[in-house]
Amino acid sequence: FLFMGIVGISQMLVNSTIEEKGSRVYEVLLSSVSPTQLMAGKIVGICGVGFTLIALWTGGGVAAAAIQGYGDIVSGGQIGLFVAYYVLGFLMIASLFVAVGSACNTIKEAQNLMAPISIFLVLPLLMSTMILDDPSGPLARVLSFIPPFTPVVMMMRIASVPAPPATEVWAAFLLLVLATWLMVRLAARIFRVGILMHGQPPNLFQILKWLWRKD
Numbered sequence: 001f002l003f004m005g006i007v008g009i010s011q012m013l014v015n016s017t018i019e020e021k022g023s024r025v026y027e028v029l030l031s032s033v034s035p036t037q038l039m040a041g042k043i044v045g046i047c048g049v050g051f052t053l054i055a056l057w058t059g060g061g062v063a064a065a066a067i068q069g070y071g072d073i074v075s076g077g078q079i080g081l082f083v084a085y086y087v088l089g090f091l092m093i094a095s096l097f098v099a100v101g102s103a104c105n106t107i108k109e110a111q112n113l114m115a116p117i118s119i120f121l122v123l124p125l126l127m128s129t130m131i132l133d134d135p136s137g138p139l140a141r142v143l144s145f146i147p148p149f150t151p152v153v154m155m156m157r158i159a160s161v162p163a164p165p166a167t168e169v170w171a172a173f174l175l176l177v178l179a180t181w182l183m184v185r186l187a188a189r190i191f192r193v194g195i196l197m198h199g200q201p202p203n204l205f206q207i208l209k210w211l212w213r214k215d
Contacts, residue, residue: 001054001057002054002082002151002152002155003122003124003125003152005050005086005090006089006094007122009046009049010046010050010090010093010094012046012049013042013046013097014098014110015101015107016042016101017098017101018104018106018107018110021102021105022105026038026195030195035188035192035195036191036192038191039187039188039191043098047087047091050086051086051087062079078159081155081158081169081173082155084173085150085155085173085176088151088173088177088180089148089150089151089176091180092147095183096183096187098187099187099190100113100117102190102191102194103194103197104194104201105198105199105201120148124156128156131143131153131156131157135157135164136157136162136164141168144157144164145172147175147179150172150175150176154169154172154173186211189210190207190210193210
């Protein structure tokens with residue numbers, strides 16, 4: 001649920017950003033709002049869609065478990081952490097995808113950038129068997145503290161027996177908060193420059209220069 005809700009729905013932002021950039025809609029909108037406000041509006045809007053789907057999926061799962069007599073396997077604390085990790089994970093990945101979309105002019109250009117990112121983000125699912133076999137092992141613990149992986153991996157561990165220590169849960173959560181804040185700031189710098197640029201797509205060096213721009 002977390003992976004589909006975070007990565008799957010965030011990818012919608014890439015297509016919508018490129019389409020709106022190509023139609024010059026942003027040039028009109030930016031006469032009324034700042035680039036940061038525009039980016040935030042897009043992310044919050046899509047986050048609302050994702051949160052609604054997550055709520056329906058999760059509610060259906062909890063209801064089905066309760067009907068079958070397994071309602072006690074999911075606690076309110078687990079659901080609360082699920083929501084918190086979802087929101088932070090979504091903000092981080094969505095900011096990254098909006099930045100990618102703003103730097104590209106076509107879907108093909110975006111796909112070239114998205115391919116390595118998508119492979120990286122899917123690693124927790126590829127390693128899920130190893131994580132669930134040993135949720136307290138070195139691999140699971142290390143992946144828990146890599147921010148893009150934290151929501152999925154930590155929820156796997158929280159749902160396992162034995163659950164991870166509270167100190168690890170909250171340490172990973174605080175690290176995710178910091179990483180999300182940093183990603184949003186960096187994405188905003190790319191977005192405010194890339195959204196108004198057309199023609200030849202920027203290379204990695206140019207994108208890095210955008211990150212250091214103060215204006």
